[in-house]
Amino acid sequence: MAIAETISSPLAARAVTASKIYGQDDNEVRALDGISVEFARSRFTAIMGPSGSGKSTLLHCLAGLDRVTAGQVFLGDIEISGCKEKQLTLIRRDRIGFVFQAYNLVPTLTALENMTLPMALAGRKPDKEWFDSVVDMLHMRDRLAHRPSELSGGQQQRVAVARALMSRPEVIFADEPTGNLDSRSSTEILTFMRxxxxxxxxxxVMVTHDPVAASFSDRVVFLADGKIVDEMSDPTSDGVLERLKGLGN
Ligand SMILES: Nc1ncnc2c1ncn2[C@@H]1O[C@H](COP(=O)(O)OP(=O)(O)OP(=O)(O)O)[C@@H](O)[C@H]1O
Ligand SMILES: [Mg+2]
Known part of the structure; x- marks a missing residue:
């Protein structure tokens, strides 16, 4: 695969007039409506917008977890909207980290096994130092042997964050990674991510509802009805709050 080609692109990911339509006829939902947006490499971008505005759909399409109905999606220079399923599986496994809004942990595996699963599937081992710093930052050291059902919601969320960080993938897409955490744990994770x-x-690239979480990013992109309606560089939580009020959030 053309890794060098991808690294040469200043953009980590982008969507070009991408649409995603769920359902048909009367039940049709236009979750993404001809959206064009770029995400620069080595940057922390937040995506905000009202519930149902298409944030999770955009993240899923960018990460190759779902397919756009029309338009294109790129990871670096690779058009993932044109990739076959097999190729997509490898790209997701080797180059993308994803924190799901609903965690998506494997119930039969321990916290440690969940964290290292994508790397295990790729036949790789996490760097010991990095593993330790992620686990300690997330305060999960004494919970590594527990299964998801034995963990609190916040702990499960931290396992999901650890899993995405573990392989230091080219891009991490995180869907409300701090949505279920108290402000202290949330600040720790956001500081670590930054x-x-x-x-x-x-x-x-992180979806969030929280203006404080968004203020940790370099840039905020605002979505409404499947379209980009605004954006802000070097956001402050007050600035973000003002814009959200304008969007009727
Ligand atoms: N699998 C699906 N089938 C049908 N409609 C869907 C499906 N997934 C999402 N939708 C619809 O697409 C729209 C966008 O959903 P999406 O999950 O992207 O919103 P969101 O901005 O992430 O919202 P939230 O903040 O509540 O997580 C919504 O109207 C939703 O009901
Ligand atoms: Mg969502």
């Missing part, structure tokens, strides 16, 4: 962007050139 640190990974600043010092390790990690690229992160």
């Amino acid at each position: 640190g990974a962007v600043r010092s390790l050139d990690q690229t992160i």
Whole structure:
């Protein structure tokens, strides 16, 4: 695969006039409505917008978890909207980290096994130092042997965040990664994520409802009805709150 080609692109991901339509006829929902948006490499971007505005759909399409109905989606220079399923599986496994809104942990595996599953599937082992720093940052050291049913919602969310961070993928897509956490855990994770962007050139695209979480990002993109309606660089939580009020959120 053309990794060098991908690295050469200044854009980590982008959508070009992408639409996603669910259902048919009277039941048709236009979750993405001809959206064009770019995500720069080594940057932390937040996506905000009212419930149902298409945030999760956009993230799923960018990560190759779902297919657009029309338009194109790129990861680096690779058009993933044109990839076959087999190729997509490899791209998702090797190059993308995803934090699901609903965690999607494997119930029969322990916290540690869940965190390292994508790498295990790829026949890789996490770097020991990185593994330790992620686990300690998330305060999960004494919960590594527990299964998801034995963890609180916040702990399950932290396992999901750890799983996405573990392989240091080209891009991390995170759907409300702090939605179920108290403000202290949330601040710790956001600070860690921002640190990974600043010092390790990690690229992160995060959906959030929380203006404070968005203020950790470099740029906020606002969605409404499946379209980009606004954006803001170097956001502050007050600034984000003002814009959201304008969107009727
Ligand atoms: N599988 C599906 N089948 C039909 N409609 C869907 C499906 N998935 C999402 N939708 C619809 O598409 C629209 C966008 O949904 P999406 O999950 O992207 O919103 P969201 O912005 O992430 O909302 P939230 O903030 O509540 O998570 C909604 O109207 C939703 O009901
Ligand atoms: Mg969502």
